[in-house]
Amino acid sequence: MVKTERIRYIFKTFWDTFGGYKRQILLMSGLGFMGSITEGIGIGSMIPLLSLAGGSSAAGTDVLSQAIQKAFLFLHLPFTIKFILIGIFLMFLLRTVFIFLSNYVTALIVNDFQLNMRKRLFALTLGSRWEYLAKQKMGHLEQSLTTIVDTGPHIFKQMSSLLMLSFALLVYTVLAMNVSVIATLGSLGLVVVSFLILKPLFYRTRAASKETEVWYRDIAHHINQTMIGIKSIKAGAAENAFLTKADQLFTKYKKLDLRLTIINAFIGALSKPLSILFILLLFVFFYKIQGFEYPSFIVIVYAIYRIFNYSEGIQHEVNKLNTTVPYLNSLQDFESDVRKQQEADKGQGQFKFNRAIEFKNVFFNYEGGREVLNGLGFQISKGETIGLIGPSGAGKTTIVDLLLRLYQPKTGEILVDGIDVSLISMREWRKQIGYVPQDPFLLNDSIANNIKFYNPAITDVKMREAATLAQSIDFIESQPQGFETVVGDRGVLLSGGQRQRIVLAKILAQSPKILILDEATNALDAESEQAIKQTIKQLHGKMTIIIIAHRPSTVVDVGRILVLNQGRIVEEGKPATILSDKTSYFYKMYQAGIYGLN
Template sequence: MEKIQSTVQLRRYLAELAAYRGGLAITLVLMLGVGLLEGMGLLLLLPLLGLVGFSGSSDHPVAEGLRRLFDMLGLPLTLPVLLGLFVGLIGAKLLLAYWRDLRTTRLRLGFIDHLRNRLFRRIAFTEWLFFSLTRAADFTHVLTSEVQRIGQGTYQVLQLSANGALAASYLVVAIGVSPLFTGVALLFGVAMMLPLRRIQRRTVELGGGLTRTQRLLFAASGELLGGMKAAKAHGAEEWHVAQFARHAEGQRQAQLDFQRLYGLARVGYQWGAAAVLALLVWWAVKSGRLPAAELLVLIAIFSRLAPMLSGLQQGYQQILHMLPAYAAFRAMETACEEAAEPPVGTLAPPPFRQGLCLEGIVFRYRKESPRPVIAGVDLQIPARATVALVGPSGGGKSTLADLIAGLLAPDAGHISVDGMRLEGGLRRAWRRRVAYVPQETFLLHDTVRANLLWAAPEADEAALARALRLAAAERFVAALPEGIDTLVGERGVRLSGGERQRIALARALLQEPELLILDEATSALDTENERAIQAAIDELHGSLTLLVIAHRLSTIHRADRIVVLEKGRVVEEGAWPELAERRGGRLRRMIEDIPPENTESMS
């Protein structure tokens, strides 16, 4: 079964390489040209040996054919002419080999870029649900390590093609010199290949092991680099280092196992080839069947051919070792294709003048989960209203916001905007009208300006300044060393948590959305900045639709409508005065749990 799978993967890979428009045909022609010139150079050895005194070479059919060719061209068959032609053929072969190698490198690099860019595009346009449930290190592993291994395998395929063309030219010349000698040598060569079949199966197994260990190594490094602050806070550095070292050892062992197998196969094949060549030379000398000139030519040919055939075997072994990497690439690409978002095409975002309606919304992150995260939610969000989502952690607030934003599709029920259901490409088109400030702020390793323009590339200076002012970020940005052109560091590490959130809010406002979703957007702010952003939100009231998710009730008491969510269900909704006074109500209990000193801002 494993052999069948590896054969299928090899066929798929070769078909994909052949279909790539990177000049493969021209490269193959150059390879054949180099092989042809190499063979022509070897053919000249027979008349050359005859001219320097080796008997029998001048009477060989090959030498006779060359003599007739020279007579047709009007060239004398002399030593200077033959040597000049030999040097010319070598020069032409080297030039063709240079162009061949250049084309081969360009083809290999282009093919790898093609695969990597194609997969990256597939990842970029997958559904958010699939992406959120897949480990980021798994994407990185395939995009880097596995694609790099495919590149190494592609190099071996192209080298195998080039060496195969040369080997074919050598065999043609050898058959022309002595069919019997060459035929016996080929029979021995085929016999030596048979024991290598078990090695080939083991090679595929070791390639799969390398794929698994590298995936674990990427995961171990990603976990530490993504959670460095927590690791340091908990003193868990040694644990992460030990995990990484264990997987690095596994990768090292997998590579050593393959190198051991690869080296043994090379030693066995080359040693056997040398023994066969020695045996055949002994037989030819003892039998006296070959003139000295022909024997010297055959020795020259097979002394080159033996390591070349060994190289073909080793190249094939490297290709088999690469196949699990290609299988991992195809598996990831197939998974991304199956999870692809519906295309938008020419669909325009639906108008948002009346409101957004959720009817019977049910959602699970995993289909096999017994309890849904969102369980039968019905909700109306009028256009240009401010709606707040509150409730305990894990109640489904962020998930409901993702559904409203069009990032997730419900398992049951419908979401409509002005009567148009957000289904298929329309759900993705709807996101053009939405800006989202999530709990975890994402910033590029670039300047403040670049982070703002990432959302609205055409924005001018006035728009940037207005967005910063509305997000209460104008003053702190102006105080940065380079102002708006200050580098914020990877994920905004040079800024405080509150500063990062304000940059993210300014970026969202720069998009001029019709629906702005704030998911705990003020959670990292001090009281002063929270009041500044709250004033900005109050200023936006009525000009766009606001969906605010918050634990701190001080940020939502001015909302037009408050929705309390528990265990994925709407348990209470209404205006602040109504819910705050409702006896036994959920919101009232939440207010009563707030310490007295923190209730001033809600007055």
């Protein structure tokens, strides 16, 4: 019972996945079927061939031999050894062509499917909400798009070989029946019995593969984490912990893999002696009971040997299907997950920003977390330079994430010129905001390509301008390769400050309408910070600028300061004005900064 459900499930999975290829599947099956038929005729022709060779003047008495003789008559061909030999050769030649074409169609379908699946999953992943992406494990996506996408669709190849094997089995069964019905039924019975004996092993294979698939992804994740954290790992001499964890993962994987291999080998090994035993019994049966006709005997022994072979092949394929299905399922689950997480963009409107951005009574909490923003309200006029400060964890970056529409407010609105930002096209919106994050990202590529990250069409003049504005031109030009210097993975070959200034340059090269610097100067020395402040001064009025900072010195000469605490703005005003209030948060931070406490 369970088994039929399982088989139905495999077929359903197959059909859900490949149902779109009906015509090709039909073609592949047709070709495979023709391949088997021609092979059957070729082998069947051995009986008349051997009969004639044995000195008999006619073909065998069996139906097939008679039919072949009639076919020769019909085609006006002499029924001689020479022509039968030619016929057999032609049949096998045809068979080869049919089977090749059938495999070719199969390969086309599988590769087409893999390509589309890869493209689809990659696009869907990029299109999903940040909230979902932020929780994904590193390495899992890589694994899905590389190995799993390679393995999963093999279900098609296996299904196709299953079909071919079934055709072949059918043809050899007919061939064997043609000689002796009893012997054929006997061998088919034995096939069923061996299938039943091996059934528990199939279940084991499936369970082990399921586990292997999960383990595979965990290994990818661990390797990925290790590589990302490699500097911290080495710096803290923490290699052992990572090695131990890797050891555990690798060892467990090895055990699972070994178990799979052994089960498969066992299944293969068990069926060989059974088939030899049966052929020996067959010999006794023909010798003692059926009356011995040499040509028929040879053909039926061969046919039954093939029946065993093909049944074994079928078992093997079913077993392989069991190992593949979890991979395909994992892809399907991934796809359906990621489809549910697509970033909804109802906005059609053009980006227009002429007056002000406003956060109006915004409440926000991360899933399952406490309230981060608590009725937050503030306005930023076009062209203003704002300093946003507040204790760590106050929600400063969260405000930026909401502004970038990576998250939506739970209640309240974010308005631009009085219009809800969600009505503006998301791509348009994001393109106008230049964001230098707390943990800047660089490609392992040249400085030039990093500055042109958002738009490869940026001219070299514009690139140099941006680099100059970001106060990075001097150090770039002092590099041996200048703008062609490669920065290493995530920019590891540069200093923290250099990295930040290149990120700033890549943002400025975009000429955004709104510029957000999230702790962008925290890795800079006082002199570079001063230089960046100079940049900001130059940009003043040309862009709307939000500077998030811990160090009050960074924001002391902005137009207006917003102090965030407990999810609300608790202080607001010109820096000098807030500083004159000695009880203010800003004043205390400023004092601490001056006395080197910050």
